[in-house]
Structure formats: C-alpha cells, structure tokens
Amino acid sequence: MAAEYEKQGADEIVFLDISASVEGRKTMLQVVERTAESLFVPLTVGGGIRSKEDMRAALNAGADKVSVNTMAVQHPSVISECAKDFGSQCVVCAIDAKRTGESWKVYTHGGRRPTDLDAVKWAVRAQELGAGEILLTSMDADGMKDGYDIELTAAVAEAVTIPVIASGGCGKLEHIYEVLTRTKAEAALAASIFHYSELSVEQCKSYLRERGVKVR
Numbered sequence: 001m002a003a004e005y006e007k008q009g010a011d012e013i014v015f016l017d018i019s020a021s022v023e024g025r026k027t028m029l030q031v032v033e034r035t036a037e038s039l040f041v042p043l044t045v046g047g048g049i050r051s052k053e054d055m056r057a058a059l060n061a062g063a064d065k066v067s068v069n070t071m072a073v074q075h076p077s078v079i080s081e082c083a084k085d086f087g088s089q090c091v092v093c094a095i096d097a098k099r100t101g102e103s104w105k106v107y108t109h110g111g112r113r114p115t116d117l118d119a120v121k122w123a124v125r126a127q128e129l130g131a132g133e134i135l136l137t138s139m140d141a142d143g144m145k146d147g148y149d150i151e152l153t154a155a156v157a158e159a160v161t162i163p164v165i166a167s168g169g170c171g172k173l174e175h176i177y178e179v180l181t182r183t184k185a186e187a188a189l190a191a192s193i194f195h196y197s198e199l200s201v202e203q204c205k206s207y208l209r210e211r212g213v214k215v216r
Contacts, residue, residue, distance in 0.1 A: 003038045007062040008201035011216050012042045018110040020048025021070045029061045036062020040211055046094055055082050067135055070108040071092040074131055081128025093126035095119055097152055104152050111139050120159050127160045140166040145171025148179040157184035165189050173207040
C-alpha cells in the first residue's frame, strides 16, 4: 500500500503501530525495513518507541522520521536527547487530543489513556524541547469522516512555528482543502479514504491545485 501511495504522488508515508505501546512491545521493525526498501518519499514511523535506542533502531531500519507520543509525555527530556543525537527533523511529536470543556487534553497509549496535559501547551513545550514537527490527531474527529477539528488544529498551529500535520476526520477532499486553508497546518494526513480506494492521492492534489492550494 505504501508503494502504491507513492506512485499516486503522496508526499510522505506515516506508519503508526498504534497498539505497540498498549501491548508493551516495540515497533514492528521488519515491516519498517520492508516498507523503506520500496519507498523514495519520506517514511515516518511511530508506536512503541520507548527510548532513544528505539528511535535509533527505527531510523536504522529505514525510517526518515520517528513519531513519539507516550514516551514523550512520560519522559519529555527524551525529545531533547533524540533531537540532539539525530536532529530535530527526525523527531515528530504525535499529539492525540480530545476536547474537555473549552480546551483539549492529551491522550497516550494509542489514545486510550487521558493525561492532565493541555494539548496546545504541550505542543509548545514539545517544540521548545526540540521536536521538528507536530502530528496532531483529534480523537473527537478520528474515524468520523466529518472533517478535521478546525478549532483544535488552528489553536495548535497558531501556537507553534514548526510544521503541524492535521490528522483525524478526513472523509472527502473538501475536508483537506478546509484544514489547509482555515488553519496554519502545513500538511494533512488521511487514511481510510485512501485505504479503501474511495479517493486517490492524485485526485486530492488535483483538487487542491484547482483551488489555489500549492502542493508538490
């Protein structure tokens, strides 16, 4: 599937082993290796990264960037350590956020465990620690296919200067256009619309270009 998305023009492939942290195991590096061998576009890998050594292993397996969530929340200094050793461009801080009243809280372990962290403040802190990107997933929107959480994405993207990737809720091309034009997000992640061949990456890029959005 990753190779097919690259043929369609995807700018980046994100491979998230979302049950690794819950199951207490490491990322499936064999899958990462096999995927990386067939790709030329950047590959971001996350899930089960619990130490700087795990990040090193993922990078050695062929990942260009490594996404951290649970580990980053539990041990924030690891972001700085990894940024120092591998470069900020390799460190993606994944934030799974869910609305609580007038704000959003961070969740860990594949979106299963709530924390007291404010999502916007945590994004700012992650940037200060050395993260090079924020992968922001709205748990309220994820899987609903009703569109990205514009308010959440706008709040986080306004608060940081590093790139923010919007995630969660994409159900049609209009949703990608909306999140890229109504917020400062620099990229949009989509899964099911591509996995089930409802739309192609080529269709998505053509749609955006026709409406004046600069895409690669």
